[in-house]
Structure formats: structure tokens, C-alpha cells
Amino acid sequence: MCGIVGYIGKKEAYPIILNGLKRLEYRGYDSAGIAIYDGSNIQLCKTKGKVADLEEKIKKEITIKGNLGIGHTRWATHGVPNDINSHPHLSNSGNLVIIHNGIIENYTSLKEELLKRGYTFHSETDTEVLVNLIEDIIKKEKVKLGKAVQIALNQVVGAYAIAIFDKNKPDEIVVAKLGSPLAIGIGEDEFFVASDASPFIEFTNNAIYLKDEEMAIIRIGRDVEVRKIKDDSLVAPYIEELKINLEQIEKGGYEHFMLKEIFEQPTVIKDTYRGRLLVNKGIIKLGGLEDYIEKFINADRIIIVACGTSWHAGLVAEYIFEDWARIPVEVEYASEFRYRNPIITEKDVVIAISQSGETADTLAAVKLAKEKGAFVYGICNVVGSSISRETHSGTYTHAGPEIGVASTKSFTTQITVLTMIALKLAKIKGTISHRDFMLHLRELELIPSKVKEALESNGKIQEIAEIFKDVKNFLYLGRGHNFPVALEGALKLKEISYIHAEGYPAAEMKHGPIALIDEQMPVVVIAVNSNHYDKVVSNIQEIKSRQGIIIAVVTEGDTIVKEMADYIMEVPKTPETLTPLVTTIPLQLLSYHIAVLLNRNVDQPRNLAKSVTVE
Numbered sequence: 125m126c127g128i129v130g131y132i133g134k135k136e137a138y139p140i141i142l143n144g145l146k147r148l149e150y151r152g153y154d155s156a157g158i159a160i161y162d163g164s165n166i167q168l169c170k171t172k173g174k175v176a177d178l179e180e181k182i183k184k185e186i187t188i189k190g191n192l193g194i195g196h197t198r199w200a201t202h203g204v205p206n207d208i209n210s211h212p213h214l215s216n217s218g219n220l221v222i223i224h225n226g227i228i229e230n231y232t233s234l235k236e237e238l239l240k241r242g243y244t245f246h247s248e249t250d251t252e253v254l255v256n257l258i259e260d261i262i263k264k265e266k267v268k269l270g271k272a273v274q275i276a277l278n279q280v281v282g283a284y285a286i287a288i289f290d291k292n293k294p295d296e297i298v299v300a301k302l303g304s305p306l307a308i309g310i311g312e313d314e315f316f317v318a319s320d321a322s323p324f325i326e327f328t329n330n331a332i333y334l335k336d337e338e339m340a341i342i343r344i345g346r347d348v349e350v351r352k353i354k355d356d357s358l359v360a361p362y363i364e365e366l367k368i369n370l371e372q373i374e375k376g377g378y379e380h381f382m383l384k385e386i387f388e389q390p391t392v393i394k395d396t397y398r399g400r401l402l403v404n405k406g407i408i409k410l411g412g413l414e415d416y417i418e419k420f421i422n423a424d425r426i427i428i429v430a431c432g433t434s435w436h437a438g439l440v441a442e443y444i445f446e447d448w449a450r451i452p453v454e455v456e457y458a459s460e461f462r463y464r465n466p467i468i469t470e471k472d473v474v475i476a477i478s479q480s481g482e483t484a485d486t487l488a489a490v491k492l493a494k495e496k497g498a499f500v501y502g503i504c505n506v507v508g509s510s511i512s513r514e515t516h517s518g519t520y521t522h523a524g525p526e527i528g529v530a531s532t533k534s535f536t537t538q539i540t541v542l543t544m545i546a547l548k549l550a551k552i553k554g555t556i557s558h559r560d561f562m563l564h565l566r567e568l569e570l571i572p573s574k575v576k577e578a579l580e581s582n583g584k585i586q587e588i589a590e591i592f593k594d595v596k597n598f599l600y601l602g603r604g605h606n607f608p609v610a611l612e613g614a615l616k617l618k619e620i621s622y623i624h625a626e627g628y629p630a631a632e633m634k635h636g637p638i639a640l641i642d643e644q645m646p647v648v649v650i651a652v653n654s655n656h657y658d659k660v661v662s663n664i665q666e667i668k669s670r671q672g673i674i675i676a677v678v679t680e681g682d683t684i685v686k687e688m689a690d691y692i693m694e695v696p697k698t699p700e701t702l703t704p705l706v707t708t709i710p711l712q713l714l715s716y717h718i719a720v721l722l723n724r725n726v727d728q729p730r731n732l733a734k735s736v737t738v739e
């Protein structure tokens with residue numbers, strides 16, 4: 125899971141690649157490197173650390189010039205993060221240089237062969253094996269770079285997005301893809317290569333997204349030549365017009381992407397339902413669903429597969445699908461589902477939820493469900509992502525680029541889509557009254573303004589964060605629709621502040637976690653107006669009588685919990701089924717402020733990457 129960038133054209137390649145790497149750091153940030161061809165040599169600079177460290181190193185050590193180059197930001201798979209294992213990697217002759225996002229699973233056997241043929245290796249990486257395999261094929265078979273890449277990739281088992289050039293053919297970059305994303309930006313007399321379009325969006329709106337098992341030869345003065353890796357056959361490339369702009373992917377005045385993305389939620393939730401939630405007409409229109417309604421209505425069950433925050437959104441969906449549409453729902457960690465020989469039939473509908481659309485486990489679960497004959501529906505944010513392409517149909521969340529590693533707006537927009545699907549199915553099945561259906565349509569339309577109101581507590585939440593920033597453990601409790609929100613709140617705190625936190629259904633507390641309660645333990649309780657309100661009040665009493673500290677998320681105007689809690693975070697009154705869309709906001713802000721106060725790297729927490737494209 126890494127970010128790759130390449131440039132070939134008339135401009136200086138270095139600033140384009142460096143800037144591109146900064147935008148791709150969400151994909152990995154434990155080391156970075158750049159290789160630029162200066163007209164006679166490949167200038168290579170790599171370092172452990174972030175792109176900023178690479179920039180510093182280059183400033184101190186070399187002057188980089190040239191119009192052809194590649195760069196890489198790494199999240200280590202093979203070999204520890206250090207300067208040597210960082211990409212790009214050179215072949216033994218020094219003629220070829222490569223960047224790679226993915227894993228070559230059979231690299232050990234390939235390496236043994238190459239060692240026998242006299243090749244030497246400096247790094248522990250699978251990528252250095254690949255570049256030397258390509259070099260060996262060029263020599264042995266007397267073929268050009270493109271052909272050698274094709275032959276080599278047919279020997280490789282694994283996943284990759286690669287970009288490679290040969291210093292003896294400086295008018296050409298060869299790229300290939302299987303399992304990891306790769307976009308080619310097409311400018312005037314110039315081409316860009318990247319893991320997504322963000323590195324080149326200010327230069328061109330035209331891009332080719334390579335499909336799995338495709339490669340492309342990008343040559344100055346020629347059209348991009350796309351071929352199938354398996355049989356070398358030519359493919360007519362589809363040039364897409366991109367709709368994202370630079371402002372969408374920059375911080376827009378916020379200190380961190382995460383904060384920007386939290387505050388974007390009123391807008392992006394609206395974007396998610398725009399043109400789909402037609403309150404005046406009393407209908408929900410979801411392009412991807414219209415032709416497949418029968419599949420859902422007649423399904424024996426819906427199986428939701430996802431990871432992390434997307435899995436939490438799936439848990440919220442379980443409540444609303446079963447309650448409104450009366451369809452049995454199972455929510456599975458994609459990573460478990462794919463390996464446990466699950467029973468899936470043609471009467472099942474599988475919904476895959478993924479912000480990035482690239483999560484390896486979710487993608488594998490999609491493929492497995494398809495093999496077993498299920499109808500597979502995707503809910504993704506990134507347009508054109510692998511999962512969105514692999515599923516039979518689906519709905520995009522339209523949340524815009526999410527750069528902060530901690531998912532925020534993707535969670536609320538996923539729930540918005542799932543709510544629309546559940547309501548639509550319930551209406552068609554007749555399992556929801558017209559009154560209830562219309563009420564929820566109207567209430568869903570009001571969610572952006574309620575989220576905006578919830579965001580107004582930011583200052584107060586920052587003060588609460590100041591009080592609790594140094595504690596070592598947190599408990600998060602919620603019931604019903606807000607149990608998954610408790611899990612999500614705990615995950616947010618863990619991943620960006622590194623404080624241990626656990627989410628629990630409030631009623632489960634007395635079956636074990638209550639033993640943890642003492643005067644040191646803050647317990648965040650979601651105690652908004654709901655059918656469970658009285659029960660949650662009892663749970664709060666149980667905590668209070670053991671000296672626990674209560675931080676409660678309450679409905680505006682609440683008096684009972686307000687009396688009992690040590691600190692409160694208010695959200696506007698919302699029908700119970702839609703409360704996760706508002707109760708999650710103070711929890712996102714709480715974790716954000718604690719992490720900032722602890723001086724954590726909020727947007728790029730340690731050990732994590734935005735999209736987990738490895739198992």
C-alpha cells in the first residue's frame with residue numbers, strides 16, 4: 125500500500141512528483157523516494173520518513189533536474205522502512221528504475237533464479253526482484269522494455285501498480301496494474317502517472333484508469349498504448365473526464381484534513397442525497413438500485429461485508445434494514461468472511477461498503493460472493509475504484525476525497541446511502557407506513573442542518589478534550605442504533621490519539637467491563653432520546669455508583685442525564701433511526717481534539733494508511 129507518481133514531458137519533473145507524493149501520503153508514509161533522469165544519469169534520492177524528509181535530503185544533497193521521473197511514498201510490506209528498502213529501485217545495470225505499489229508473492233523463488241544468474245540485491249524488497257527480472261528478460265530475449273514488462277508480469281504472482289523507465293529510452297514510461305490502482309493523466313505533450321488523479325489534477329482533466337491485468341506504454345508524441353498483460357493484445361483506452369478539483373483535495377484553511385472533513389459533513393451528506401431523495405415527490409431514486417430492486421426484495425438475506433469504519437456503518441444498516449425493510453441482515457468483517465468458507469447462495473445479496481473501494485479484504489469478499497452466485501452491490505466513495513468496478517451495481521457516496529486516515533465523512537455518507545436504500549426497500553415491500561416513510565424522508569433532508577448544529581459544540585468539546593487528554597483508557601457505550609456509534613467513537617480515539625478505548629453495547633457492561641470502572645475511567649455514553657433512554661439512564665447510574673466519570677452525548681433540552689453526567693455534548697433532536705448521523709459528530713471532534721492536544725500526527729497516525737490494499 126503505497127503511492128506512486130510519474131511524469132514525462134517538457135516540464136521539470138521534480139516539483140510535480142514531489143507535490144504529487146505529498147498528496148498521496150495518505151497511502152503510506154514510512155519512506156519516500158524519487159528518481160529523475162537528467163539527460164545522462166538517473167538521479168536517485170530516497171529516505172526513511174515522510175516526503176518532507178525527502179525534500180530536505182534532496183535540498184541538502186543534490187540538484188535534481190530533468191523531464192522524466194518517478195516517485196514513491198511507501199507503507200512497508202517487504203523489508204523494514206529504511207533508506208535502502210525505499211523505492212525507486214534500480215536494476216543491476218543501473219539502466220532501469222521502478223516504483224511499485226503492491227506485493228509480489230512469489231518473489232523468493234524469482235530471486236533465487238536471479239541469484240543463480242549472477243544478480244545481486246541491495247534491499248529486502250520484492251520490487252528489486254521485479255526490476256531485475258525485467259532487466260534479465262530484456263537481455264535474454266532481446267526485447268524492448270514494454271515486452272519485457274509483459275513477460276515478467278506473466279511470471280509474477282501478486283498485486284501491483286508499477287511504473288518503470290529505461291535511461292536508454294528516455295521518451296517512455298511503462299506502467300502496469302493488477303489489484304492496485306493506477307491512473308494516467310493525459311496532458312499536451314506530457315503524461316502523468318499516479319495512484320489516483322490528485323497529483324495531476326491541476327494539469328489535466330483527462331485520465332485513463334488502467335484495469336486489472338492491463339499495462340500501458342506511455343511515449344512522448346504518441347497515444348497511450350494499452351495492452352492486456354496476459355496475451356499482449358491491444359485495448360482501446362477509455363479517456364475519462366475528471367470532475368474533482370484541486371480545492372477539494374487541499375486543506376481549505378483547516379489545520380488538518382480530518383477537521384476539514386468533519387466540518388464538510390453537512391455539505392457532503394447533502395451531496396450524497398442530492399437528486400436521490402425527492403421529498404416533495406415522496407420518492408427515493410438510486411440509479412444503481414432501480415434495475416435490481418427485485419434482487420433485494422426477494423433476497424433470503426443481505427450480507428454486508430466491510431472493514432473498520434465501513435463495518436460500523438454496516439452495523440448501523442443492520443438495525444435499519446431489519447427494522448424497516450424486514451430483510452435479515454448479517455454484517456461480516458470482510459477479512460473473516462473471505463476465509464471461513466461462508467454459505468452464500470444465489471438468493472443472497474451482498475453489500476460491500478468501502479470508502480476507498482480498494483480495501484483488499486473487502487475486494488476479495490466481493491469476488492468470493494460473486495463466484496458463489498450472489499448479487500453484489502457496492503457502496504464506495506472513490507469513483508472508478510476496484511470495488512466499484514468489481515460489483516454488479518452500486519451507489520457512490522459522493523463524499524469527495526477523504527484524505528485524513530481516520531474516516532469521518534465517509535461514515536456519515538455511507539449511513540446516508542444505506543438509509544435511503546432501506547427506506548426505499550421498505551416502501552416497496554410495504555413494511556413501513558406511508559407516514560413513517562415520509563417522516564424519515566423529511567428528517568433525512570434535515571440532517572445536514574442538524575450536523576451543522578452539532579458542529580457548533582466544537583469549542584466546548586475542545587475543553588472536554590483538554591480535561592481528558594492524559595487518561596490512558598476510555599469506555600464508549602451505546603445501545604441500539606448507537607451501539608455501532610460507540611464502536612466508531614472508540615476506534616477514532618484509538619487510531620489518532622493512541623489511547624486505549626473500547627466500545628460496548630451499554631447493557632453488556634455489567635457482563636464484564638464494569639470491573640474496569642473506577643474514578644480514573646471516563647465513560648462516553650450515547651444517551652440521546654430513544655426507546656432505550658431509560659435503560660441507558662440506568663447504565664449511567666451503575667457507572668456513577670462506581671465513581672466512573674460520565675461524558676454523555678445527549679439530546680438538546682435533556683434534563684435527566686444532564687443532571688447525572690459530569691460533562692455533556694449536545695446534539696439536536698433526531699428520530700432514533702437517524703441518530704447515528706448526529707451522535708457520531710461530537711465523538712469525532714473529541715478524538716480529534718485529544719489527538720491534537722497530544723501532538724499526534726492526526727492525518728497520518730502511526731502504523732496506518734488510508735487504504736489497506738494488503739491482507
Ligand code: M6R
Nearest residue numbers: 432433434478479480483530531
Ligand atoms: O476504504 P475502506 O472504507 O474500505 O477502509 C476500511 C478501513 O480500513 C477504514 O475504515 C479504517 O478503519 C479507518 N482508518 C477508520 O478510521
